[in-house]
Amino acid sequence: MVNQSPLETALSRAMIRWSLTKSTPVAETATSWVFRVEQNGRKPAALKILKPAKAEDERRGGALLNWYGGEGAVTVFDIDGDTVFMEWLDGVPLGDAVRKGRDGEATIAFAGVVAQLHKPRPEPAPEDLIPLRQRFRALFDTDVRAWPHTARDLYARANGIALRLFDRPAAQIPLHGDLHHDNIISSDRGWLAIDPKGVIGDPAYDVANAFINPMGADKLAAEPKRIAALADAFSSRLGFNRKRVLGWAAAHAALSACWDLEDGNAIVGQLAILPQLLAAYDLA
Structure with a gap:
């Protein structure tokens, strides 16, 4: 059996934890990987998996998003370690x-x-x-x-x-x-x-x-x-x-x-x- 990369491990853990299906990579930034997923065949959602070297900065941002509670900001559904499960936005930037x-x-x-x-x-x-x-x-x-x-x-x-x-x-x-x-x-x-x-x-x-x-x-x-x-x-x-x-x-x-x-x-x-x-x- 081929060993999974840390990213593959984090993704599979998240898919199981939140009962997700159909993960599609949509972006890789300097700080994270972003996937589009579906939860129980319902509306799409987003998974953001933080890169270890940049996790501290991103973790701080995730905690603030969570505190905003969806008012004026994207909604965070849950956070598990360095993985953030949140609302999917398919609109356009301002x-x-x-x-x-x-x-x-x-x-x-x-x-x-x-x-x-x-x-x-x-x-x-x-x-x-x-x-x-x-x-x-x-x-x-x-x-x-x-x-x-x-x-x-x-x-x-x-x-x-x-x-x-x-x-x-x-x-x-x-x-x-x-x-x-x-x-x-x-x-x-x-x-x-x-x-x-x-x-x-x-x-x-x-x-x-x-x-x-x-x-x-x-x-x-x-x-x-x-x-x-x-x-x-x-x-x-x-x-x-x-x-x-x-x-x-x-x-x-x-x-x-x-x-x-x-x-x-x-x-x-x-x-x-x-x-x-x-x-x-x-x-x-």
């Missing part, structure tokens, strides 16, 4: 609306998802959420010389804004931590978030990623009118301080650039957007 010219509608939907995720819940939040300041470690630890010479002032300014934001106390709540348009999927229950990182910190940070997204919309993201419209919508619909929203947007764009520099990727998109975000922050 990013598609932006790429088809419906950015205003997408912004309203985005704000609606954030409002759902940030609702107070009676159960205590998971205990091992990452402090937001820890998530910003790459920004604070980066050597400014890693940035292109002409952009080092942008790095310094964004770094200073981030430090000021952390020095001014804000509410500390569970955050998705990686909310962008392509992590919000349509369903028969409305728009739902997937793949949270499991962070705790300032609620206004959860909209920061919207400013540099979605993928394929770099030109739109750098438009001052779009930046102002996002800040206005998140401020009016969610009650966030507008200057704080723009501060987090600028700080996050710089953090995103630091992550890309660490990975050896170009930061052309962030460098196009960052000056506009800093200008908007100054004016707010």
Whole structure:
């Protein structure tokens, strides 16, 4: 008999545990394998099997999804070790609306998802959420010389804004931590978030990623009118301080650039957007 791989073992255990049939691989990411399955011939469901090296981060996200209880996020049915059994979403990402010219509608939907995720819940939040300041470690630890010479002032300014934001106390709540348009999927229950990182910190940070997204919309993201419209919508619909929203947007764009520099990727998109975000922050 051929020995099963760890993935095959985890999959067969899950199929038996939850009485599943018809497993079909649908995606492999840096952190997990995703399968489409059926439970007792009923509606399809999803199995997410975490890769051992990345399991800790993903486990944190799974626990936060479980805490959301399906409000504003995909529903988790059960978790067994490093396997998450959850709702199957076969809709389209919110990013598609932006790429088809419906950015205003997408912004309203985005704000609606954030409002759902940030609702107070009676159960205590998971205990091992990452402090937001820890998530910003790459920004604070980066050597400014890693940035292109002409952009080092942008790095310094964004770094200073981030430090000021952390020095001014804000509410500390569970955050998705990686909310962008392509992590919000349509369903028969409305728009739902997937793949949270499991962070705790300032609620206004959860909209920061919207400013540099979605993928394929770099030109739109750098438009001052779009930046102002996002800040206005998140401020009016969610009650966030507008200057704080723009501060987090600028700080996050710089953090995103630091992550890309660490990975050896170009930061052309962030460098196009960052000056506009800093200008908007100054004016707010």
